[in-house]
Amino acid sequence: MSHPLSRRDFLASTSAASLASLMIGATPAQPPGPGKPMAVSSANGIPAVTRAVELMQTGLDPLDAAIAGVAIVEADPKDHSVGYGGLPNEDGVVELDAAVMHGPTHGAGAVASLRNILHPAAVARLVMKRTRHCLLVGDGALRFAKTHGFPEVDLLTEEARKIWLRWRETRSNIDDWIPAPEGEVEPAVLEAMKTRITGTIHCSALDTHGNLGCVTTTSGLSYKIPGRVGDSPIFGAGLYLDNTVASAGSTGVGEVNLVNCSSYLIVENVRKGMALKDAMIDALKRVVATTTRNPRFRDEQGKPTFRVNFYGLTKTGDYAGVCLITPAKFAVHDGTSAKLVDCEVLTV
DSSP: OOOBOOHHHHHTTTSHHHHHHHHHHHHOOOOSSSSEEEEEEETHHHHHHHHHHHHHHHTOOOOHHHHHHHHHHHHTOTTTTSSOOOOOOOTSSOOOOEEETTTTTEEEEEEEEESSSSOHHHHHHHHHHHHSSEEEEEHHHHHHHHHHOBBOOOOHHHHHHHHHHHHHHSSOSSSSOOOOOOOOOOOOHHHHHSSSSOOOEEEEEEEEESSEEEEEEEETTTOOOTTTOOTTTTTTTTEEEETTTTEEEEEEEHHHHHHTTTHHHHHHHHHHOOHHHHHHHHHHHHHHHTTSSSSGGGGGTOOBOOOOEEEEEEETTEEEEEEESSSSEEEEEOOSSSEEEEOEEEEO
C-alpha cells in the first residue's frame, strides 16, 4: 500500500528510506581532482546545483551528484512540474519521466510513465547500470523499481489534487460536473489554473576530473493523456551529452524537442566549433522553423504558441541558457556560489 508524504516528510526526504533509495546504484566517491566543479539547471534548480557541487567537491561522480541535486526538487510538494506534488494526468494520476546520461561511460538510462516512485531519476540510473536496456516504461518500470527496493508512495498531494479537480470541473460546459464558485476556491488553485504546467528540471554537472553527467526529471505536461511521454526521458531530445564536448538539456513543451532532437543538435553544434550559446540559439531557430509549419504549434500569424528553454555546460566550463520569446532564468553554480542568470532570448 502506498502512503502520502506530508510536508514534514518532505523536509526529511534526504534521510532514511528516501536517502537509501537515492543511493541505490550510486558509485562510491573517489578522491577529488584538481578541477572546479560546476552545475547548471533550470530556474527551479538552485537547490539542485548547490547540492550537486557540494557532492562533487567530496569526489562524487557527476551523474550521482546531479541525481542527488534534482532529488530535492523531486521531493518538493510545491513544485507542480516534478515528482511529488507534480500535476497529474487527465485521470488524476501522477506519471513521472526521467533520464540520465553518464559522461565517462556514455551510459544512459530512462523511465517513462512511472507511477508511485518518489525518485524516478535514481531508477533511471539503475536502468543504465543494472540492465542491458536504456528505457523502461509503465508497469514494467514500476516493477523494476520495486524489485530494487524503491518504496511506493502516493505522489498526488492535496494541493495538486485540488488543482486537478478544478481543471476537471471547468474543462467543459456540456458534462455533468459543476465547478465550485470561484470565491470558494483557494487562491493557489486559481493561480495554477492560469497556465498549463510544462515545468521539469534538468541538471548538467561537471566534476573535478572534467567528467560530465546530466539528468532530466519531470511529471510532464499537466492533465496529459495517460501514457503521454514527452522529451524528458528521450536521449537526444530532453537531454544529451558527450564527455568530450558538452552536456545539454531542456524544459518546456517536449513534443517540439522530440521532433527536432534538440539536445543532440546542441552538443553536435558545439563539437563543430560553435560557442555554446550560439549552438543553443541555432537549435531554437531549428525548432521554430520546423514546428511552426504545424498548426498545432502556431497561432493565426504563424508564431510559436509553445515555450522551450535550453541549458548547457561544456567540457571546458562554459555555460549558457536560452529561451524562446518569453524571458526566463536558469540556475548556475560556478564552483563558488549558486545564482540565477538570465537566459538569452530568441524573439521571432
